[in-house]
Amino acid sequence: xxxxxxxxxIQYNLNNGILTKKKEMxxxxxxxxxxxxxxxxxxxxxxxxxxxxCDVDCSWCDTDYSxxxxxxxxxxVEDILSICRVNGVPRVVLTGGEPLMQEELPELCxxxxxxGYQVQVETSGTRLVDVLDKRxxxxxxxxxxxxxAKRGFHWGNLDVLxxxxxxxxxxxxxxxxxxxxxxxxxxxxxxxxKITFSPVTGRLEPAKLAEWMLEDKLPHRLRLQLHKIIWxxxxxxx
Numbered sequence: 001x002x003x004x005x006x007x008x009x010i011q012y013n014l015n016n017g018i019l020t021k022k023k024e025m026x027x028x029x030x031x032x033x034x035x036x037x038x039x040x041x042x043x044x045x046x047x048x049x050x051x052x053x054c055d056v057d058c059s060w061c062d063t064d065y066s067x068x069x070x071x072x073x074x075x076x077v078e079d080i081l082s083i084c085r086v087n088g089v090p091r092v093v094l095t096g097g098e099p100l101m102q103e104e105l106p107e108l109c110x111x112x113x114x115x116g117y118q119v120q121v122e123t124s125g126t127r128l129v130d131v132l133d134k135r136x137x138x139x140x141x142x143x144x145x146x147x148x149a150k151r152g153f154h155w156g157n158l159d160v161l162x163x164x165x166x167x168x169x170x171x172x173x174x175x176x177x178x179x180x181x182x183x184x185x186x187x188x189x190x191x192x193x194k195i196t197f198s199p200v201t202g203r204l205e206p207a208k209l210a211e212w213m214l215e216d217k218l219p220h221r222l223r224l225q226l227h228k229i230i231w232x233x234x235x236x237x238x
Contacts, residue, residue, distance in 0.1 A: 024103040027052040027072040028080070029065065029096075030236060033087050037227030038198070039139045039166055041120060046091035047084050051105075054098040056124045058147040060172055060200045065236065066097040077108045084117060095122040100129070109133045126151040130160040138165040142183060144176035146200070158187060166194040168223075172203035177212055184220075195220040201228060 029052040036046045053069025054061075061067065084092055092112055099105050100123050112119045113135040121132060125140040126149075132138065140157055143149040147170075161167070167189065169180040180197065184190060197220055199209045206224055213222055227234075 025074040025076060026080070026102045026104050026108070027069060028075050029072045031080075031083050033089055035227060035230065036091070036093060037225045037230075038168075038223060039120065039122075039137075039196075040194070041091060041093070041137075042223065042226050044091060045089050046093045046120075047087045047089045048093045048095060049080055049083075051094070051096040051099045051102050053101045054096055054124070055101070055151055056098060056126055056143070056147075057150045058124075058143060060147065060203060062201065063097070069097075069101065077104055077111055080108055081111055081115070084112065084115075090116070091118045091120070093120045093122065098124050098126070100127040100131075106131045106133065109136050124149070124151070125153045125157055128154050128156055128160065129165075130156075134162070138162075139168060140165065141168050141170060142180070144169065144171050144179050146172040146176050146203075155187075158189070158193075161193055163193070166196060168196050168198060170198045170200060171209070172200040174212070176204075177209070181216070190219070196223045197221070198223050198225070201225065 029050045031047065031049050033045065033047055036042055036044050050063065050066055052066055052072030054067045057067065094105065094109070099121055109119050109121065110133045113133050118137070119135065120137040120139060121129070122139045123129060123141065125142055129138045129140065138161060140161065142153050171177050171180060184195065189195060197209060197213065199206050210222055213220065
């Protein structure tokens with residue numbers, strides 16, 4: 001596999017008298033086939049591409065190994081397309097880390113959609129998702145206080161998300177839960193977007209979150225991480 005030198009990141013070439021920008025290499029932490037554990041694709045087989053690098057640094061991140069942007073394998077859009085073709089699964093989940101840190105992500109999404117794949121991008125919500133193809137399903141987090149996120153949510157995302165896209169609140173405490181309710185009310189999210197609540201594994205019992213939601217008669221969906229139920233001892237590749 002060809003690995004471009006770092007100087008190629010924003011370098012331009014004069015090729016046959018035409019100035020063209022060199023393609024940015026993406027850094028991938030891992031790729032694998034699995035059952036989708038979250039979102040409306042829960043339970044469906046998909047090819048997962050986990051990108052390396054994240055500048056949000058949530059306190060309870062469950063993919064800590066993917067945070068460093070200088071790690072992982074350098075790949076091209078064509079490399080990822082080849083992996084998806086070999087796997088032969090119609091759905092592709094692009095996750096991280098933070099996938100929107102990859103400059104070539106919009107091009108990858110467009111190429112995947114053009115080849116007939118259903119594409120989903122899981123993002124922290126700290127960057128605008130309007131750079132992505134409209135055919136892409138966006139799963140967008142809004143980080144609660146317990147995450148101690150180093151980057152805040154980009155509120156402009158609420159204006160560009162499509163009705164089929166999903167907003168996800170992951171919570172570790174009652175404080176997070178009540179904070180999420182205030183955000184939903186203040187931003188008038190009910191009825192505009194699909195909203196899911198998920199507990200942080202080991203920090204908030206699913207039954208407790210379910211009780212709160214039942215008491216408040218919430219119309220939102222409670223979603224657990226199915227892959228952690230199926231493979232509780234696996235820390236990577238699931």
